[in-house]
Amino acid sequence: MRGIDVFAIFNFYQSNNSSIAIKMKSQPITIKDIARILGISPSTVSRALKDHPDISPKTKQLVQTFAEKVNYRPNALALSLRSSKTNTIGIVIPEIVHHFFSTVISGIEDVAYGRGYNAIICQTNENYQREVIDLQALVDNRVDGILISMSKNTHEFAHFENLKENGVPVVFFDRICEQISSDRVIADDFEGARIATRHLIDKGCKKIMHLAAPQHLLIGKNRKEGYCSALKEHKLSCDDRLIVKCDTRETVFARADDIIRLAPEVDGIFAVNDSTAIAAMQVLQRNGYSIPKDIAVVGFGDGPNANIAYPPLTTVEQKGYDIGQAAMRLLIGHIENNVDEEEYETKIFTPELVERASSQLGTEY
Amino acid sequence: MRGIDVFAIFNFYQSNNSSIAIKMKSQPITIKDIARILGISPSTVSRALKDHPDISPKTKQLVQTFAEKVNYRPNALALSLRSSKTNTIGIVIPEIVHHFFSTVISGIEDVAYGRGYNAIICQTNENYQREVIDLQALVDNRVDGILISMSKNTHEFAHFENLKENGVPVVFFDRICEQISSDRVIADDFEGARIATRHLIDKGCKKIMHLAAPQHLLIGKNRKEGYCSALKEHKLSCDDRLIVKCDTRETVFARADDIIRLAPEVDGIFAVNDSTAIAAMQVLQRNGYSIPKDIAVVGFGDGPNANIAYPPLTTVEQKGYDIGQAAMRLLIGHIENNVDEEEYETKIFTPELVERASSQLGTEY
DNA sequence: TAATTCGTCGCAACCGTTTGCGGTGTCGTT
DNA sequence: AACGACACCGCAAACGGTTGCGACGAATTA
Known part of the structure; x- marks a missing residue:
């Protein structure tokens, strides 16, 4: 019935x-x-x-x-409200357009999906205000944890402290915040720069220019120091005069005169990233230099650009995918073992050299 | 007291x-x-x-x-649950690493933030299953609307229908779904291809090869037809023999022999996208051809690669930022005027030519 | 003095789901 | 006939916040 x-x-x-x-x-x-x-x-x-x-x-x-x-x-909202568990994590990065960050995201997502988490991505565009707003929105939406790579323009850290006060697990990756104790996953910039510079020396370079990022950024500092360290290893002097401050395509063109002025006495260039290296090659080529015949060039952080460049760029690969996976695993550990132990971990990934034409000093391409 | x-x-x-x-x-x-x-x-x-x-x-x-x-x-969850309004929209795209999609996202986000919406980004990696799962997760989390660019491997559309049944406003952009009636924002691929091909003809090309994407993709079809249309405009024949099916760096190298075989009789190449164009230039250069002296090349969809290429690549710019903004504005319209009128709109953006060295036929770079 | 108004505040229901606990009905057992 | 055991199901509270409505005291008015 x-x-x-x-x-x-x-x-x-x-x-x-x-x-x-x-x-x-x-x-x-x-x-x-x-x-x-x-x-x-x-x-x-x-x-x-x-x-x-x-x-x-x-x-x-x-x-x-x-x-x-x-x-x-x-209804996921109702479930989350009741259980105070959203199965969602937030990713805060400067710019998704960078190949490195894209690969990190892939690593994060693959682990996340495998463990039943959704990821929501926020890009700050290197804007401090946006970083603050994004983090607040993530907290308001009660994400279970957050993965962050700091903006270049962030010099206050109250919004990071705020996360801890709200009990949100956080893992920093790549652009870590030294002032905040937390889990960290980073590429070994110092070692990567040393490997790159050593490679140039092995190829016969005697006087190597460095295109450097701002020294208040860890990346800039560490890569420069790795460069210096490799030089000293081989009894070469680390001359500040050979260090030009430029870390984007635009800044390379802006300081093209400085680079050209130094070029005659230089036979190698180590650039803080690939787009800087490629722009420098173009500036030099336009001024009559042949690469790698006259000057060998090495970049940092293998993106797809390296293959497209003329000549193809030797660079060190940053293992973004692995970094993403490691960061997500650390975060899940904190979320699921609600251990309050402030035992923070730091994972370091050493980059690997990818050798291409741009560093074969003396050869024609 | x-x-x-x-x-x-x-x-x-x-x-x-x-x-x-x-x-x-x-x-x-x-x-x-x-x-x-x-x-x-x-x-x-x-x-x-x-x-x-x-x-x-x-x-x-x-x-x-x-x-x-x-x-x-x-607590945003509590607010959303009660008001059944999350002030969040979902973005579903094939791959964030593509420059075009990154710029679209920027356009979307700028409009979204300005109107008080948060955006959550999902990348499908061109995977149909992932697309289904991502959409379901967005619906479960009661996003107010969704912006989609279809995966290449999506041939069933039940998950799109499902969105309508659940009353979720949807706007397709770029990779639209012809089988689903909805708002659409697209680049005018036909016209863009015609502009690019015309440019080659203006530069003096008499016989133009086309590197084409699969014809079951709208992009592939429209760009090829734009190419043919420009040829016919100028009384040139549209010869299928000059159309090589390759639309990625890898497929160019795989079909390098075909390209080289045709090269002697060709003085221009129109490629379906920039990376294909750049790879083709490299294949040709390795085989003794000089670009743009012997063969002029034009790509499609101006990414940062175009500047890095050797020589710098002439291409048509796709206006991803504008497309993103337009898509988000359409979506907000549907969300906020809960009109049930099935009056769908289609916005079309015509690409613009960005002229660089690669298309200056007969000149040395 | 009694009735009315106004300024302040709390009760309770609701959004969608979960879960401890108690209630009902049907057995079989003595 | 009276009892406990068991299977099955609903009530109500809870998550955090909002909101219609009623309550209460004080001040104003008739």
Whole structure:
């Protein structure tokens, strides 16, 4: 008897729903809807859907097939509110357009999806204000944890402290914040720069110019020091005169005169990143220098550009994918073992040299 | 009297909170917490925080300053659950690493932030399954709307239909779905290809090769037809023999033999995208051809690669930023005027030629 | 003095889901 | 006949916030 009634309503609902679906935007169906239609309580529906032993097989069957038919999906907002667990993590990065960050994201996402987490990506465009706003929005939406790579223009850290006060686990990667104690995953910039510079020396370079990033950035500092270290290793002097401050395509062109002035006495260039290296090659080529015949060049952070450059650029690969995976694993550890131990970990990935034409000093390409 | 009491508790709470903040992760403070501490009801707190006229100035002052002190922030989940409005939109794209999509995202975000929306980005990696999962997750989290650029491998569209049934506004951009009626924002691939091909003809090319994407993709089809149209405009024949199917760096190298075989009789190349164009230039250069002296080359979709290439690549710019802005504006329109009119709009952006060295036929670079 | 108004505030319901606990009905047991 | 055991299901509270409505005291008015 009851069964017949129920299925009558069932069918009515179905046809009714599909007919109105054409005219109006139907709200997603809820457990309460199902309960009302089937004439049972929401709690029973909830339990039936998750095979709770208190529910009779018949009821389970009824509810489950009905839920299937109407394509029921639990409201994630309600679940999160009740459980205070969103299964979502936030990623805050300066710019997604950078190949390095894109690969980091891929690493993060692959681990995240595998463990049932969703990732929401925020880009700050190197803007401090945006970083503050993005982090606040993530906290407001109760993400379970956050992965951050700092903006270049961030010099205050209250918004980071704020995360800890709100109990949000955080892992910094690449652009870490020295003033905040936390888990960290970084590329070994010092060692990478040393490898790159050593390579130039091995290729026969005697006087190597360095195109450097601002020294208040860890990246800039560490890469410069790695460069100096390799020079000293080989009894070469680390001359400040050979260090030109430019770390983007634009700044290279802006300081082109300085580079050209130094070029005659130089036979190698180590640039703080690939686009700087490529821009420098172009500046030199336009001024009559041949690369790598006259001057060998090495970049940093292998992106797809390195292959496209003329000549193809020797560079050190930064292992963004691995860094992303490691960062996500660390974060999950903090989220799931709600251990309050402030035992922070730092993982370091050493870059690897990718040798191409641009560093073969003395050869024609 | 009462004031003194309250502030005593206030101060107690403060010191207590800061002391435990060191040892344990404190949950974010809620309206209920504030109500309990101040000895008033949650409703009063809620109203005080939003300057409701029913609340006395004293109470408002008390609540507001206290909320400020403890850095109260409303729980976005709770707000969304009640209002069924998340102020969040979803972006589903194949790959963020592509410069075009990155710029689209910037356009979207700038409009979104300006109108009080957050954006959550999902990349499908050109994977149909991932696209289904991502869309489902967005719906589960009750985003207010979704912007999609389809994956290459999507041939079923039930998951798109599902969005409409759930009443989620959708705008397709760039990689639109022809089978689903919806708002669309696209680049005029046909016209762009025609402009690019015309440019080669203007530069003196008589026989132009086309490196084409698969013809089941709209992009591939439209760009090829634009190419043919320009040829016919100038009484040149559109010879299928001159069309080589390759649309990535890898496929260019795979079909390098075909390209080289055709090269002697060709004086121009129009490639379906920039990386294909650049790879083709490299293949030709390695085989003794000089560009643009022997063969002029034009790409499609100006990315930063075009500047880095040797020689710098002439290409047509796709206006990703504008497309992103337009798509987001359309979406907001649908979200905020809950008009059920199925009056769908299609916005078309015509690319612009960016002339560089690679297309200056007959000249030395 | 009694009735009305106004200024302040709290109760309770709601959004969608979960879950402890208690209630009902049907057995079988003594 | 009375009891406990068990299967099955619903009530209500909770997550955090909002809001219609009613309550209460004080001040104003008739």
